[in-house]
Amino acid sequence: SSKWARAMAILREFEEKCGTPDAKLKQVADAMTVEMHAGLASEGGSKLKMLITYVDNLPTGDEAGVFYALDLGGTNFRVLRVQLGGKDGGIVHQEFAEASIPPNLMVGTSEALFDYIAAELAKFVAEEEEKFQKPPGKQRELGFTFSFPVMQTSINSGTIMRWTKGFSIDDAVGQDVVGELTKAMKRKGVDMRVSALVNDTVGTLAGGKYTHNDVAVAVILGTGTNAAYVERVQAIPKWHGPVPKSGEMVINMEWGNFRSSHLPLTQYDHALDTNSLNPGDQIFEKMTSGMYLGEILRRVLLRVAEEAGIFGDEVPPKLKSPFVLRTPDMSAMHHDTSSDLRVVGDKLKDILEISNTSLKTRRLVVELCNIVATRGARLAAAGVLGILKKMGRDTPRQGGPEKTVVAMDGGLYEHYTEYRTCLENTLKELLGDELATSIVFEHSNDGSGIGAALLAASNSMYL
Ligand code: ADP
Numbered sequence: 001s002s003k004w005a006r007a008m009a010i011l012r013e014f015e016e017k018c019g020t021p022d023a024k025l026k027q028v029a030d031a032m033t034v035e036m037h038a039g040l041a042s043e044g045g046s047k048l049k050m051l052i053t054y055v056d057n058l059p060t061g062d063e064a065g066v067f068y069a070l071d072l073g074g075t076n077f078r079v080l081r082v083q084l085g086g087k088d089g090g091i092v093h094q095e096f097a098e099a100s101i102p103p104n105l106m107v108g109t110s111e112a113l114f115d116y117i118a119a120e121l122a123k124f125v126a127e128e129e130e131k132f133q134k135p136p137g138k139q140r141e142l143g144f145t146f147s148f149p150v151m152q153t154s155i156n157s158g159t160i161m162r163w164t165k166g167f168s169i170d171d172a173v174g175q176d177v178v179g180e181l182t183k184a185m186k187r188k189g190v191d192m193r194v195s196a197l198v199n200d201t202v203g204t205l206a207g208g209k210y211t212h213n214d215v216a217v218a219v220i221l222g223t224g225t226n227a228a229y230v231e232r233v234q235a236i237p238k239w240h241g242p243v244p245k246s247g248e249m250v251i252n253m254e255w256g257n258f259r260s261s262h263l264p265l266t267q268y269d270h271a272l273d274t275n276s277l278n279p280g281d282q283i284f285e286k287m288t289s290g291m292y293l294g295e296i297l298r299r300v301l302l303r304v305a306e307e308a309g310i311f312g313d314e315v316p317p318k319l320k321s322p323f324v325l326r327t328p329d330m331s332a333m334h335h336d337t338s339s340d341l342r343v344v345g346d347k348l349k350d351i352l353e354i355s356n357t358s359l360k361t362r363r364l365v366v367e368l369c370n371i372v373a374t375r376g377a378r379l380a381a382a383g384v385l386g387i388l389k390k391m392g393r394d395t396p397r398q399g400g401p402e403k404t405v406v407a408m409d410g411g412l413y414e415h416y417t418e419y420r421t422c423l424e425n426t427l428k429e430l431l432g433d434e435l436a437t438s439i440v441f442e443h444s445n446d447g448s449g450i451g452a453a454l455l456a457a458s459n460s461m462y463l
């Protein structure tokens with residue numbers, strides 16, 4: 001029927017616009033490398049902030065003692081207590097508590113957000129077992145993972161540059177995030193010192209390195225996306241501080257804000273961006289990360305409903321509601337292996353209130369999931385290639401290739417198997433056979449929290 005012809009035409013057009021042939025991905029990777037150079041050359045020199053983290057040493061394995069971590073970066077936050085065993089002792093003990101951030105606090109005031117966090121921290125500390133308690137006069141120490149763009153001024157201070165991932169708290173911008181947390185902890189009676197302020201990518205890098213010495217890059221694919229890597233200080237023209245003994249500095253790329261004319265942007269991406277809390281920002285993130293993939297899918301489905309009427313003469317009202325279709329649901333539909341695509345049918349019914357869908361319709365939905373996820377995963381792979389190029393690890397070396405482990409974390413990477421597999425296969429494809437085995441992805445489970453605790457330990461005031 002003409003209805004189906006129209007639906008297929010929309011699908012094919014979308015597929016074509018989302019195309020990421022290898023040649024295009026190589027252009028994206030090259031553009032990423034160019035922007036990395038520009039961001040390292042001068043402050044504000046690129047869309048990539050290439051932030052100095054003040055982390056010039058990654059964990060050695062000698063870290064010892066009980067440390068806390070607080071991980072705030074999206075919809076949930078976690079509080080951790082970690083006991084480090086010292087030389088070769090590893091992680092002796094770890095426990096955590098998790099809470100979600102009430103949506104109103106994501107767009108409220110700085111005080112309200114940090115009071116809420118400090119109150120949760122107070123609860124966690126109140127349940128501390130005696131054996132973990134500090135001797136009188138000694139303060140607890142905390143590594144604070146804060147996964148938004150921060151201009152750091154030291155290992156444990158830095159100002160919030162802007163919000164991402166659905167947060168928008170105007171009065172916090174320009175404030176020292178450690179200062180805000182410390183004031184809130186005082187108000188809530190928590191006796192704790194923030195010893196390290198880290199991005200989740202930096203925490204993941206540190207946590208990854210602790211277990212795997214070849215870790216040199218970390219990538220987060222969760223609500224948002226970002227990456228960090230170890231750079232030579234000599235290659236950071238904008239750094240005018242002392243050269244650390246290691247000669248190295250971890251760089252928080254803030255790659256979610258990457259943008260290039262080579263990115264395959266569609267009308268749906270433009271509309272999503274225009275209607276977002278941060279129009280014009282985080283374009284790479286909006287094409288690749290968990291907060292947005294389901295929303296892109298919803299926008300395409302809405303157009304198919306409006307123009308081809310595949311869900312009946314009336315457009316299902318739910319389909320018009322931004323962000324109703326979440327990436328975990330998209331992922332569940334994409335992974336549906338039942339012969340009648342039952343999961344797809346159930347999701348369409350439960351979330352969008354569209355019942356009695358035909359198998360043909362369900363197949364179309366799965367195909368759209370695949371297009372959106374494939375584009376995101378392949379672009380993320382191109383981003384990793386850009387980093388490897390910058391590090392000079394994208395070509396075989398004499399005497400065999402150097403092994404590079406990329407520490408990965410985030411709910412999208414962890415749970416969306418099709419996405420993860422596509423990302424990993426794409427990088428291998430781009431690198432070629434000779435290098436494919438020397439670049440390894442490793443899931444660094446909870447690395448960002450443990451990494452923050454490790455960095456709190458190596459920056460302890462009692463050392
Ligand atoms: P954050 O990025 O907020 O710190 P996570 O790393 O836990 O937190 O990532 C959570 C995000 O991961 C969710 O917002 C969602 O987009 C994505 N996600 C979680 N579960 C799944 C899933 N089963 N399939 C696909 N994406 C998922």
Ligand code: MG
Nearest residue numbers: 073074200222
């Ligand atoms: Mg996180």
